[in-house]
Ligand SMILES: *[C@@H]1O[C@H](CO)[C@@H](O)[C@H](O)[C@H]1NC(C)=O
Ligand SMILES: *[C@@H]1O[C@H](CO)[C@@H](O)[C@H](O)[C@H]1NC(C)=O
């Protein structure tokens with residue numbers, strides 16, 4: 001099976017998208033649905049590369065579910081259950097050998113909406129007072145980014161104690177996402193909180209909430225949520241007027257992105273609904289867990305290097321572009337290691353920066369000099385980035401010598417204000433102060449793609465046949481010398497004399 005995400009995309013998070021729409025036309029702030037497009041420029045046909053990501057989808061279709069203990073599903077041997085409300089109503093049967101009476105884990109992920117609902121159910125609490133513990137682990141074997149609330153719908157009463165946990169490393173380590181209890185202090189020695197108590201500074205706090213367990217709510221709300229959208233709205237908060245800053249923070253705040261990123265989820269059920277303070281030991285068949293539906297919406301994490309994700313042989317993987325590879329497009333392809341790999345960037349909006357992997361520089365192979373076995377001249381020992389370092393060997397003590405604007409142990413990273421383009425180049429253009437003029441477009445912040453007839457660093461010059469003769473035709477001469485606007489002045493200040501020196505196409509008389 002194979003699926004492609006549609007090319008019409010909402011922005012990063014639907015919640016923000018809707019809120020931001022009120023301020024911005026859709027086109028102004030990024031769809032990130034296209035990885036590359038063909039452009040015509042002075043040099044002919046070429047590719048323009050952009051940051052891109054897959055559309056969000058229902059992630060429950062691509063997971064593997066594991067129960068612990070493995071034999072915790074009801075029906076083997078068959079059991080009769082009583083209703084929680086009424087201990088005399090014991091006519092619910094679970095029998096794993098009969099399809100209509102079986103409640104296997106798959107029924108948490110089927111399409112709901114039919115009557116009666118389909119659900120997974122555990123064995124009952126026969127071993128009371130030993131706790132009835134169940135782990136439901138959902139594994140994607142792929143990094144995904146959550147875009148919507150996680151919603152569990154219980155067919156039984158909601159548990160009196162549970163923990164939602166996540167893993168970012170394929171199940172090796174786990175961190176709590178949220179604690180749920182009828183009494184948070186008693187169960188987890190945590191003050192009860194709700195997502196409304198969180199602020200922009202505490203939105204990544206792990207809380208215990210009593211919102212989804214309190215009381216014996218059998219018939220009313222059966223859902224337990226993990227509120228992704230509320231947290232994201234908090235994060236966006238007052239910055240919604242500035243999408244660039246929002247995306248910029250997503251780019252740079254690793255903690256924030258990691259918070260919404262998972263490879264696995266675990267629902268730890270610790271105590272079933274009892275509906276009372278006392279457990280009725282004569283009717284333990286009243287106590288069990290049953291879940292009819294689990295919703296997990298998200299997208300494959302592809303580091304902004306893919307706009308589609310495929311499900312093939314029970315495995316999700318990004319369809320990597322920009323000469324990247326790996327399940328999350330997390331490294332450069334072989335022979336494309338001319339610059340260090342880096343994730344795409346949401347900035348500048350609306351197209352972002354692709355940060356494509358470039359061809360590995362093919363240079364003469366330097367063989368170690370047998371008579372000087374020290375590390376000093378051995379290229380292999382240092383592995384300095386060929387574009388970022390002064391040369392590809394290191395200095396006497398094993399350090400790479402970095403070019404201007406470059407940093408990092410291998411000279412593979414850029415200092416602030418510089419962008420990688422076969423070495424670190426200072427920022428030439430952007431969509432704010434350093435706009436390309438006359439309809440030009442800024443490509444990866446390092447050069448302007450000029451429309452025909454214009455040239456120069458920022459397309460500020462009219463193309464002309466001869467530098468000496470000036471531009472002919474009616475458009476020439478003083479007509480171009482409009483008074484410098486504020487932004488023009490700023491440009492001159494920022495670029496300094498370089499731009500002035502390059503100012504061509506002016507009549508010889510000037
Ligand atoms: C599940 O298996 C364990 C040991 O493998 C056993 O102790 C336990 O009684 C079993 N539980 C049920 C409900 O069959
Ligand atoms: C469930 O997972 C937790 C850690 O996430 C582990 O300590 C526990 O042993 C697991 N199994 C059960 C039955 O709770």
Ligand SMILES: *[C@@H]1O[C@H](CO)[C@@H](O)[C@H](O)[C@H]1NC(C)=O
Pocket residue numbers: 141315327
């Ligand atoms: C997870 O994916 C990797 C490749 O990305 C594969 O080698 C491995 O077998 C998968 N593991 C499971 C449990 O499916």
Ligand SMILES: *[C@@H]1O[C@H](CO)[C@@H](O)[C@H](O)[C@H]1NC(C)=O
Pocket residue numbers: 082087088090282283284285
């Ligand atoms: C539940 O309790 C009632 C009265 O306490 C008893 O009559 C009934 O048999 C019990 N049901 C089960 C399944 O034990």
Ligand SMILES: *[C@@H]1O[C@H](CO)[C@@H](O)[C@H](O)[C@H]1NC(C)=O
Pocket residue numbers: 049321322323356357358
């Ligand atoms: C990736 O490499 C191929 C050649 O293997 C080349 O044709 C293509 O343009 C490259 N793409 C990018 C984004 O650099």
Ligand SMILES: *[C@@H]1O[C@H](CO)[C@@H](O)[C@H](O)[C@H]1NC(C)=O
Pocket residue numbers: 369370371372
């Ligand atoms: C090896 O290095 C030594 C000095 O470090 C130099 O004298 C010698 O000529 C070099 N040999 C070769 C083959 O480059």
Ligand SMILES: *[C@@H]1O[C@H](CO)[C@@H](O)[C@H](O)[C@H]1NC(C)=O
Pocket residue numbers: 395396397398399
């Ligand atoms: C090599 O570079 C490191 C770091 O810049 C410096 O501390 C060291 O003195 C340098 N060694 C030589 C021999 O230049």
Ligand SMILES: [Ca+2]
Pocket residue numbers: 107108109110111112117118119292293
């Ligand atoms: Ca179901």
